[in-house]
Every structure is written in C-alpha cells, then in structure tokens.
Amino acid sequence: MKSYPQRFNISRRAVLSTLAVLPALASPFSLISSQAQSTRSGDPLPSWNDGPAKQAITTFVKETTDQASPKFVPAAERIATFDQDGTLWVEHPIYTQVVYCLDRVPAVVEKKPELKSVQPFKTVLSGNREAMAKLSIRDLEKILFATLSGMTVTEFNAEAKKWMETAKHPRWDRLYTELTYQPMLEVLRYLRDNAYKTYIVTGGGQDFVRVYSEKVYGIPPEQVVGTAGGTKYGYGKDDKPFLTKEPKLLLNDDNAGKPEGIHLMIGRRPYAAFGNSTGDRQMLEYTVAGDGARLSMIVLHDDAQREYAYGPANGLPDTKVGTFTQALYDEAKQKSWTVISMKNDWKRIFAFE
Amino acid sequence: MKSYPQRFNISRRAVLSTLAVLPALASPFSLISSQAQSTRSGDPLPSWNDGPAKQAITTFVKETTDQASPKFVPAAERIATFDQDGTLWVEHPIYTQVVYCLDRVPAVVEKKPELKSVQPFKTVLSGNREAMAKLSIRDLEKILFATLSGMTVTEFNAEAKKWMETAKHPRWDRLYTELTYQPMLEVLRYLRDNAYKTYIVTGGGQDFVRVYSEKVYGIPPEQVVGTAGGTKYGYGKDDKPFLTKEPKLLLNDDNAGKPEGIHLMIGRRPYAAFGNSTGDRQMLEYTVAGDGARLSMIVLHDDAQREYAYGPANGLPDTKVGTFTQALYDEAKQKSWTVISMKNDWKRIFAFE
Numbered sequence: 001m002k003s004y005p006q007r008f009n010i011s012r013r014a015v016l017s018t019l020a021v022l023p024a025l026a027s028p029f030s031l032i033s034s035q036a037q038s039t040r041s042g043d044p045l046p047s048w049n050d051g052p053a054k055q056a057i058t059t060f061v062k063e064t065t066d067q068a069s070p071k072f073v074p075a076a077e078r079i080a081t082f083d084q085d086g087t088l089w090v091e092h093p094i095y096t097q098v099v100y101c102l103d104r105v106p107a108v109v110e111k112k113p114e115l116k117s118v119q120p121f122k123t124v125l126s127g128n129r130e131a132m133a134k135l136s137i138r139d140l141e142k143i144l145f146a147t148l149s150g151m152t153v154t155e156f157n158a159e160a161k162k163w164m165e166t167a168k169h170p171r172w173d174r175l176y177t178e179l180t181y182q183p184m185l186e187v188l189r190y191l192r193d194n195a196y197k198t199y200i201v202t203g204g205g206q207d208f209v210r211v212y213s214e215k216v217y218g219i220p221p222e223q224v225v226g227t228a229g230g231t232k233y234g235y236g237k238d239d240k241p242f243l244t245k246e247p248k249l250l251l252n253d254d255n256a257g258k259p260e261g262i263h264l265m266i267g268r269r270p271y272a273a274f275g276n277s278t279g280d281r282q283m284l285e286y287t288v289a290g291d292g293a294r295l296s297m298i299v300l301h302d303d304a305q306r307e308y309a310y311g312p313a314n315g316l317p318d319t320k321v322g323t324f325t326q327a328l329y330d331e332a333k334q335k336s337w338t339v340i341s342m343k344n345d346w347k348r349i350f351a352f353e
Numbered sequence: 354m355k356s357y358p359q360r361f362n363i364s365r366r367a368v369l370s371t372l373a374v375l376p377a378l379a380s381p382f383s384l385i386s387s388q389a390q391s392t393r394s395g396d397p398l399p400s401w402n403d404g405p406a407k408q409a410i411t412t413f414v415k416e417t418t419d420q421a422s423p424k425f426v427p428a429a430e431r432i433a434t435f436d437q438d439g440t441l442w443v444e445h446p447i448y449t450q451v452v453y454c455l456d457r458v459p460a461v462v463e464k465k466p467e468l469k470s471v472q473p474f475k476t477v478l479s480g481n482r483e484a485m486a487k488l489s490i491r492d493l494e495k496i497l498f499a500t501l502s503g504m505t506v507t508e509f510n511a512e513a514k515k516w517m518e519t520a521k522h523p524r525w526d527r528l529y530t531e532l533t534y535q536p537m538l539e540v541l542r543y544l545r546d547n548a549y550k551t552y553i554v555t556g557g558g559q560d561f562v563r564v565y566s567e568k569v570y571g572i573p574p575e576q577v578v579g580t581a582g583g584t585k586y587g588y589g590k591d592d593k594p595f596l597t598k599e600p601k602l603l604l605n606d607d608n609a610g611k612p613e614g615i616h617l618m619i620g621r622r623p624y625a626a627f628g629n630s631t632g633d634r635q636m637l638e639y640t641v642a643g644d645g646a647r648l649s650m651i652v653l654h655d656d657a658q659r660e661y662a663y664g665p666a667n668g669l670p671d672t673k674v675g676t677f678t679q680a681l682y683d684e685a686k687q688k689s690w691t692v693i694s695m696k697n698d699w700k701r702i703f704a705f706e
Binding site for chain 2: 076079153197206207210214220221222224228230231232233240241242243250251256259260263264265266267268282285286289
C-alpha cells in the first residue's frame with residue numbers, strides 16, 4: 001500500500017513557496033458566492049476565443065451527438081472526465097486540500113493534546129513559516145493522515161464544508177471555490193447539455209472534492225473519482241451504524257492510477273478527457289486510444305498576469321512534480337491532444353472578472 | 354488484503370449440491386431473449402400482490418417525491434441500492450459467476466498447459482462431479498484468481514459477454530439472464546421513473562455484473578458496485594495503453610464492505626436498499642439509519658415450487674453462509690425492514706411465466 005503524500009506530488013520547494021503566501025490559519029467568514037452562469041446565447045462557450053481549442057470541443061460534440069455522423073456515440077456511453085487541480089480551478093501555489101490539512105492541525109491537536117509537543121504538529125502550530133517550509137514529505141504525510149482520517153464521514157463532510165465556505169486564496173482574497181475557470185465551467189455545462197456525464201478524476205481526495213463538487217461544478221458526489229482512503233463500518237452507543245475514515249489508501253488516483261480509477265469507478269473508457277499535468281498523462285492516453293471520436297485536451301498555464309505561468313513548456317523551471325513538462329507537451333503534439341493556452345484561448349479566466 | 358473466495362460465501366455443501374445439477378461445460382447456443390416489460394398501466398408494480406410489501410414501496414415513492422410531503426427528497430439525492438444474487442435474480446444452487454469460473458477452466462488451461470496436471474484444475478477438467486464437490490475453499494480461490502485475472506479488461510468483457518449469451522441454468526434450461534425476478538425489474542423501473550438512480554451493490558464481481566447490467570436491469574456499468582480487483586495500466590507493442598486485471602482485491606463488497614463500498618463508489622447514503630441475506634445486513638442497517646424516509650426491504654425465499662425455499666427463516670437448514678437466517682429475520686422485524694415473501698407477495702416470479 002502506498003501512502004497518501006506520494007500522490008499529492010508535493011515537492012518541498014512547492015511547500016516552501018506556498019507557506020510564504022499562506023493566509024493566517026483563521027479565515028474571515030463569508031458565504032460562497034453564487035456561480036456565474038454562462039450566457040445561454042447561441043455560443044455555448046462564450047468565454048473562449050475562436051481558435052483550434054474551442055473548435056476541437058465544438059467539433060467533437062457535434063460529431064458524437066449527430067446521429068447521421070459516423071462518429072456518433074449513444075447517449076448512455078457519453079462519458080467525459082476532468083482533472084481538477086490546475087484544470088478546473090487554481091492549483092497554485094499549492095493544492096487547496098493541503099492548505100485545508102494545515103488549517104485543521106489546531107483542531108486535531110485540541111482533541112489530542114499529546115501531539116502539541118510532537119513534530120511536525122509543533123512546527124505547524126508555531127506558525128513559523130520558515131520552519132514549516134522545511135517540513136519533510138514524511139512530516140506532511142503525518143499531517144495528512146491526522147487531518148483526513150479518524151473522524152466519521154459525517155464529521156469530515158461538515159468540517160470540510162465549513163472550511164470551504166470561509167478559507168480564501170491569498171492572491172485574490174477570494175474563496176477557493178470562486179477560483180474555478182469560467183471557460184471550463186462552460187465546457188462542463190456544454191457537454192452535459194449534450195447528454196455527456198461529466199466526472200471529476202482527481203489526484204486530490206475523493207471525499208474532499210465531493211463536499212463541494214455539486215455546488216461548484218454541478219457534478220454530483222457519485223461522479224467524483226479521486227484518491228480514496230478506506231472507511232470502517234461500526235456502531236455507536238445508540239446502536240446506530242456509522243463509517244469512520246481510516247488512514248488506509250484504497251485508490252491512488254494519479255498517473256496510471258487515473259485510468260485504473262476510471263475502470264474501478266466508472267467501468268467505461270471516456271470519450272473526452274481534460275488535464276493539465278503529467279499526473280493526467282495516462283488518462284489522456286487511455287482516452288484517445290479508444291475507437292471513434294475521442295478528445296484529449298490539456299491546459300497550459302501560460303498566463304502569469306491573469307493566473308500563473310509555470311512548467312518547462314513555458315521555459316520556466318519545474319517547480320513541482322506533476323506539472324506540464326516538455327515531454328508532456330511533445331506527447332500532446334504527437335498524439336493529437338489539443339493544448340489549451342490560458343493566455344490565448346480564454347477570454348476571461350474567472351467568473352468574477 | 355482478504356482474498357476473493359471469502360466473499361463468495363461458498364460452503365463446500367453449496368458446491369456439492371450445485372455440482373450435481375451443473376450442466377455440461379459446453380452450453381448450447383441461443384440468444385438473450387428480450388426483457389419482458391411491465392405493463393404501463395396505472396399500476397407500476399403489476400406483478401405484485403396487494404399487501405404490506407407492495408404498500409411499503411408505493412408509500413415510500415409517494416412520500417419522497419411529493420414536494421408537499423415532509424419526507425420529500427430532492428431528485429439529485431434519490432439513490433436506491435440493490436443486492437443482485439437472490440435479490441434480483443436466482444442465486445441457487447450456486448452463484449452464476451462461480452459457474453462461469455468453472456466453465457472458464459478449460460480455456461485457461463489451454464493457454465497455460467502446465468496447469469493441466471495441477472490441482473485443482475486437473476479435477477475440474479476431469480468432469481468428475483464427486484471429486485469437484487470435494488474441492489476446498491483454497492482450491493476454489495485458485496480457480497477464481499485464474500479465471501478472473503491475467504487478461505485485459507477488454508478480453509474479460511468479451512469472454513463474459515459471450516458466456517452470458519449461452520450458458521443456461523440447469524433447472525429451467527434458460528439463460529441466467531432470464532432468471533431475473535420480474536417484480537424486482539418493476540421496482541427498478543418504478544424507482545427510475547421517479548428520478549431514483551438505481552445501483553447494484555453486489556458481493557459478486559463488479560466487472561462481471563457490469564457486462565450485462567445495462568441490458569438486463571437497465572443499470573449502466575458506472576452504477577454497479579461490486580467486489581473489485583485491481584487493474585494495471587500498461588502498453589502494447591503498438592504503444593497503445595490497456596488495462597490488465599490483477600489478482601489483487603481492492604473492494605470486498607459484502608457485509609460491512611457494502612456500506613463501505615457505497616461510500617467509496619457513490620458517496621451518499623441510499624434512501625432505499627434491497628437485499629436477501631446476511632451479506633446485505635449492514636447495507637440495510639446503514640440505509641434505514643439515515644434521516645427522513647428510508648426503505649430497507651429483504652427478499653425471503655419461501656417458494657420452493659416456483660423458485661426455492663432456503664434458510665432457517667423457513668425452518669430449513671442453513672445450506673450456505675450468507676443466507677436469510679433467523680437472526681436476520683428478527684432484526685428485520687425489529688428495525689422495520691419490510692420482508693418480501695416470494696410466495697405471497699409476488700404474482701409471478703419470472704417474465705417467461
């Protein structure tokens with residue numbers, strides 16, 4: 001069994017750069033803003049500039065939904081999968097879920113005071129960013145296990161939901177759920193309007209993403225595939241059964257784990273897949289390897305002004321594992337995956353712009 | 354990690370009684386007959402006799418779908434889960450999938466001739482039913498692993514599909530897929546017509562059931578939760594990726610594994626659940642423990658004439674683990690699960706009657 005952190009693909013450098021900009025642990029309260037709606041004009045993708053990326057999406061939908069087309073796909077088989085971090089919302093400077101785990105440390109220590117003077121909890125509690133930046137992967141593993149397991153499923157859902165309603169991204173001072181990409185929300189809706197079942201297939205925690213997926217993306221919990229830990233069935237004092245989250249990895253939903261997870265949870269090969277990093281490589285390969293019309297698309301973060309620019313494909317150093325490498329870029333070209341340039345293909349990035 | 358056979362709940366006695374009635378390995382060819390449709394009259398459950406079981410179903414649907422009802426459930430949350438073996442189709446004298454595995458042995462040995470003289474394969478090939486009946490659980494485990502893993506997902510699907518189109522049940526001389534319970538097919542359709550998402554939650558193999566679930570039950574592969582093995586992503590000579598079925602258990606979807614599997618694969622607690630054996634106990638408990646209107650129902654096999662009568666609740670000896678025990682019957686009464694008597698509640702059992 002592999003352990004959680006391996007799949008979170010966090011390098012110490014990423015943590016270092018993150019901690020410098022993290023907000024204080026306690027976040028101000030505010031409510032989730034309502035989701036921006038794309039205009040229901042004739043154009044289903046109004047936030048996209050005309051170009052090969054937009055064209056690839058609309059052509060794919062037309063070809064697979066027109067009964068007269070040789071590439072027609074029956075409605076029941078229309079499956080589309082989306083990576084989350086960096087594909088549907090901002091992943092920089094660090095995955096939102098890792099921020100959540102760090103934020104949960106005080107509450108965990110309150111319940112288990114013996115951890116107060118134990119590393120790495122002592123360091124996280126100190127608030128000393130320089131010391132936190134030096135935490136090892138092993139330390140982060142301890143933090144993830146301590147904050148993502150040991151509670152009931154109901155308790156976890158309530159905690160994560162509450163956090164998502166208040167925690168903000170330091171750069172924009174906005175809720176993380178506002179930092180979804182408006183052009184991708186339009187793709188989700190466009191595909192669903194054409195009878196596609198849309199799934200999130202994320203390296204992030206399945207239970208975490210399920211807490212907000214319906215509200216934020218219109219994707220129900222049962223259509224979220226992610227890295228998943230086990231649960232344990234037990235009984236309370238009142239004889240009522242409940243499930244407890246266990247520190248045991250069932251599905252490492254990244255890299256080859258993505259097509260494996262798709263087989264486990266969906267059982268069909270997707271017709272369309274969207275990603276943005278080497279962690280999505282196998283999902284994109286697996287999707288286009290199917291018969292008939294298949295669409296694999298990959299988001300290139302090349303817009304430092306409106307969002308971020310990172311990865312060797314931008315001539316920038318690789319700041320973390322799992323980014324858009326030159327090798328991935330080359331494979332995209334070779335295998336006819338369509339690259340989405342945030343800078344050139346997206347009229348706007350966020351709904352609030 | 355537990356191994357496959359533990360969850361198949363097969364006792365040697367069950368195997369013994371089965372082998373006596375098994376058809377020859379090679380089955381005559383025929384096509385899957387079209388599914389009988391329930392009449393779309395005013396009565397959504399025409400194969401049910403009036404009584405508390407039918408009443409429980411219709412009351413539940415009315416209460417949870419009427420917006421004026423205090424027990425109204427939003428459409429997006431309407432989840433119903435069904436055990437398969439003994440709940441949706443015949444499980445006697447032995448699980449269909451085990452018959453499949455025994456039937457696959459000659460093909461496996463053809464590819465690996467070294468197994469020919471190795472036990473338990475030698476015994477299965479001999480066709481000596483008396484010797485086969487003496488196979489141990491460990492032997493059966495070897496057969497299940499050999500016949501359910503090692504091939505690509507595509508190969509497995511093709512093999513299982515072909516078998517399902519030809520193999521017949523010895524008692525009725527009909528395809529196994531014809532031995533679905535007509536009253537339960539009506540319940541599935543009735544729930545779906547009322548915006549419920551219907552899931553199979555089976556102790557049987559997830560990949561096996563997914564092969565025919567859409568055709569037989571109208572349930573798509575992604576709504577089948579079952580005992581699942583891992584897969585491994587790899588590349589062929591042409592650089593095309595494929596998934597290979599591994600002899601590794603990921604989800605043991607029986608007993609406590611059912612609510613755990615429901616959490617993993619669906620992420621929501623069902624509003625309605627249907628089962629027939631101790632393997633369904635935790636799923637039924639978990640379902641009714643939720644807030645609001647919840648329905649847990651359990652099929653009692655008390656009709657030896659039209660189907661089978663078995664289990665202590667019928668005053669009969671327990672011929673296998675996982676049957677309808679007296680303790681389960683008592684819990685059903687205590688927890689307000691509704692017992693479905695095949696003999697009294699069902700006008701007819703099969704569509705072909």
